[in-house]
Amino acid sequence: MGDRLFGGIGLALAAFYVWQATTIQVSFISDPVGPKTFPIIIGALMALASLAIIVRPDPRPDWPAAGRLAELGAAVLVMVAYAYSLPVIGFVPATVLAAAYLSWRLGTAPITALISGVGTAVGIYVIFHLILGLTLAEGPLGI
Amino acid sequence: MDVFSSLAHGFAVALTFQNIFLALIGCFLGTIIGALPGLGPSNGVAILIPLAFSLGLDATAALILLTSVYYGAMYGGRISSILLNIPGDEPALMTTLDGYPMARKGQAGEALSISGIASFVGAFFATWGLVFLAPQLVKVALLFGPAEYFALFALAFATLGGVSSTNQAKAAFAAALGLGIAMIGVDGQTGVPRFAFGEVHLYDGIDFLVAIVGLFALSEVLIFLEHRGDGSGEGKHAQVGMGRIVPSWSMIRFCTPAMLRSTVLGFVAGVLPGAGASLGSFLAYSTEKAVSDREGTFGKGDVRGVAAPEAGNNAAAGGALVPMLALGVPGSGTTAVLLAVLLSLNITPGPLLFQQNPDVVWGLIAALFIGNLMLLAMNIPMVGMFARVLMIPPRFLMPIVAMVSFVGIYGISGSTFDLLVMVVFGVLGWGLRKLDVPLVPVILGILLGNLMEANLRRAMTISDGDWSVLVSSPLAVGLWIVAIVGFVLPIVVGKALKNRMHMAKEEPGSTVD
Incomplete structure (x- = not known):
């Protein structure tokens, strides 16, 4: 995606934003x-900025290859799954899995990654929950 | 004098056992965070805000902890500049010019300690500047009405990219995006929901802490995942020699004039809107080079070339606190994050802050002095230990950063929805960084959007719908002019300045290798 496409998306976003702003209900007082005017000004500003980006684009950034992009997508999915699983399976098990996955994908050998995941989860649990008393998600195991 | 009694009161607030302990922890953590490649002051403080918040610290204590982290990270940032030639953030760029050559010559220990002393000098005198200048600025700020505040916010956005900004269209886009996100939620004045799409979770708006942690910390994790295997500085450590850790008195004396000149330049650059720490360190280095470089040693490991940018950069960081505290308008990325700290503690910076919360202001200023002394005392003997932190490979570090981000946000709200919003912001931050769109205006937009709108609407209510109220006073007109000049100037000179900063970086690099 180069700057031209980015500017196009920005323009579409600005149009959508202004349209949404016009549908805001105004109460009688x-x-x-x-409540509509300032959002419309913001939308106009965004449209102007997007136009300027289209007219004078920067050089295309280096987007990662498809494989690496899928890698990033998988990491994002793991984070989403982590967010959902926290209240279900508890902080420590969820964190072991998520941290081990990220560490593995960043180039650690699987076994070492699992150990570092356990270390991260237990370390955060001890420091933030046991020492500092922060509330963490609790699962059926109580951790 | 009034100022001194206020300051004494501040020390009375700050010098409790708990606060000193927090300052110590903050300085220590901050230095480690700053030393780690990829984590700078902004994202370091961003990760820790939610933690300080959910630990239930009172405002002064939380602020002391987080500013200690901020100052510590500024100190720690130079460690990777000098040892690895990787600047943690843009202001540290100038420190690599002479710092890395010094390390290559086996003088890493001296480079680290002299830069620590220079950082102390810069920050120490800048804090004095803050003590005397901020109350003066408060008097000016009392002349501000809603129309003037609206113009001031516009000025903050227009100049935020700074003189070294390359693409003002992208900075403007980022500001609009941030302001747009701030509009989500129930309108404070009429009570109608806006941009909520019927989602109850959005009625409260988007919590800026969630946005900050996502944009800064999670996007960093994604960037590392993307560049995995490119070799991000691991192993380079072996090439440099530490040498002696404590510099000789003659070296300190040799650098003193450079430090003092740079402090003044850096402070002025920090106070000016939109200039910030990058310009502070750049101006300090180039001025010092013009004044002292008789033998052509700059860029080849001249110790003054390390002292000048570090003093300038830290003085600018202190100077940037002046408009942030006195007007409530941050001039740089890191002060924007500190503004988030204040707002999350329900404290609105600005002229009234000095009257309503003198404990907070003067306690904070006293904490800055204490933190500086602690950092100096901590950095000289322990610099070898901090340098070792650089050896932690990102493949272990980045999962910890991600998990701590989740813990912080979950600790505040216990809401899965907030975690998902944070992940969305992480992806957004990654994409914007790839496209070279600055993230700080987005944050500032989310932070200030509602205040900006409230001031506009207040001004218009007073004038009964007459738009000319926005330019009705000389002060407002002046602010608009500065805003327009500040926005247009980088388009004219920005590219040239940025090129010169990077050219200065390239030149010595080629002579070293």
């Missing part, structure tokens, strides 16, 4: 400006 309102100040002179109302």
Whole structure:
């Protein structure tokens, strides 16, 4: 995706934003400006900036190859799964899995990655929960 | 004098056992965070805000902890500049010019300690500048009405990219994006939901802490994952020699004029809107080079070339606190994160802060003095230990960063929805960084959007819908002019300045290798 496409997306986003702003309901008591005007100004600013980006684009950034992009997508999916699993299976098990996965994908051997995942989870649990008393997610095992 | 009694009061607030302990922990953690490649002051503080928040510290204590982390990270940032030739953030770029050659000559220990002393000098005198200048600025700020504040916010956005900004269109896009995100949620004045799409979780708006941690910390993890295997500085450590750790008195005396000149330059650059720490260290280095470089030793490991940018950079960081505390308008990325700290503690910076929360302001200033002394005392003997932190490979570090981010956000709200929003911001931050869109205006937009709108609407209510109220006072007109000049100037001179900064970097690099 080069800057031209980025500017195009920005323009579409700005248009969507302004359209959404016009649908904001105005109650009968309102100040002179109302809740719509400032968002519309922001949308216009975004549209102008997007146009300027389209007219004078920067050199294309180096996007990662498809394989690496899939890698990033998988990492994001793991983070999403982590967010959902926290209250279900508890902080320590979820963190062991997520940290081990990330460490493995960053180039650690699988066994070492698992050990570092356990270390990260237990370390955070001890420091933040046992010492500092922060509330962490609890699963069926109580950890 | 009034200032001194206030300051004494500040020390009374800051010098409790708990606060000193927090400052010590903050300085220590901050130095480690700053020394780690890939983590700078902004994302270091960003990760720790939610933690300080959910630990239930009171405002002064939390602020002391986090500013200690901020100052510590500024100190720690130079360690990777000198030892690895990797600047942690843009201001540290100038420190690599002479710092890395010194390390290659086996003088890494001296380079580290002299830069520590220079950082101390810069930050120490800049804090005095803050003590005297901020109350003066507060008097000016009391002349500000809603229209003037609206213009001031516009000025902050227009100049945020700074003189070294390369693409103002992208900075403007980022500001609009941040402001747009701030509009999500129930409108404070009329009570109607905006951009919530019927999602109840969005009625409260997007918590800026969630956005900050996602944009700064999680996107860093994604960047590392993307560049895995490119070799991010591991193993380079062996090539440099530490040498002696404590510099000789003659070396300190040799550098003193450079430090003092750079402090003044850096402080002025920090106070000016939009200039910030990058310009501070750049100006300090190039001025010092013009003044002292008689034998052409700059760029080849001249100790003054390490002292000048570090003093300038830290003085600018202190100077940037002046407009942040007195006007509530941050001038740089890191002060924007500190503004987030204040807002998350329900403290609104600005002229009233000095009257309503003198404990917070003067306690913070006293904490800056204490933190500086601690950092100096900690850095000289322990620099070897901090240097060892650089050896932790990112493949172990980055999962920890990600997990601590999740813990921090979950600790505040216990909400899975917030975690998902944070992941979305992580992906957004990664994409924006790839496209060279600056993240700081996004953060500032989310932080200040609602205040900016409230001031606009207040001004318009007073004038009964007459838009000319925005330019009705000379002060407002002046602010608009500065905003326009500040936005247009980088388009004219920005590329040239940025090129010169990088050219200065390239030149000595080629003579070293």
